[in-house]
Amino acid sequence: MRIISGKWRGRLIEAPDGGAVRPTGDRVRESWMSIVHQILPEARVLDLCAGSGALGLEALSRGAASCDFVEQSPKVLAVIRSNLEKLGGHPEAHLHRDDAVRFVERLSAGAYDVAFADPPYSTQTVPQLVECWMAVPFANVFGIEHSSSVILPAIGESRRYGSTSLTFFRAPS
Template identity: 75%
Template sequence: MRIISGRWKGRRIQAPPGDTVRPTYDRVRESWMSIVHPILPDARVLDLCAGSGALGLESLSRGAAECDFVEQSLKVMKVLQGNLEALGGHPGATIHRDDAVQFAQTLPAGAYDIAFADPPYASDIAQQLAEQWLAVPFASVFAIEHSSAVTLPAIGDTRRYGITALTFFRTSS
């Protein structure tokens, strides 16, 4: 995997070994970033179910001011820490070892400009996170990667890329 654009463009990052983490394909990540690009500079970003950290690292590379990475697995979190260190670190990067849904439940409305979530397809975490955002919109834009076979609440704008879908939720402001 590589960082697609920005200050770390072309730099390689590692994916956790095994099949517990499904890294986002470059093409899908580029689509994600193209959609949020207008609000990315100086943004406060949240990367839920961070895995390798590819989404948050890509955001920081493209000018986000800060990113909170949330990853539950200690093994996966160590890979994320290694990726951040290999890129030279970032003063606005913070890694939290926590359950993504529980973390989201603690957030006030408007805590972030952009939030990403890439939960395991075989779980109902995407639905839980969407419901939490609908109850308390913790980011102006919330984007969730999920199986294209899953339908999230209709208020979201869904884009399909083969077996993968991205659903974007936006506040009205």
């Protein structure tokens, strides 16, 4: 995988070995970024179910002020740490070993400017994270990748890319 744009444009990053992580493809990742690109400079970003860290790293590359990466697996966190080191690091990149739902349940409204979530399709994490955001909008913009067969509340804006959908929720101003 590679970083698509910004200061790290074209730099390669690794995905964790095995089938535990489903890395977001370049086309879908570019779609995420085109939707939020105007608010990324100096943004506080949250990357939930971070996997390789590609979404958060892309945001940092494009000028985000900070990014918190949340991932349960120590092995997967090691890949994110390695990717950060390969890119030269970032002083405001923080890794958290935690369950994504448990992590956001502790957040207050507006804790982040932008939050990305790319949970495993086979779990109940997608609806749980959306429920958490609807109860306490922990990010001004919350985007979640999910199977196109999953229907989320109509207040979100969805875009379909084959069997993958991205749904974005925006906090009221």
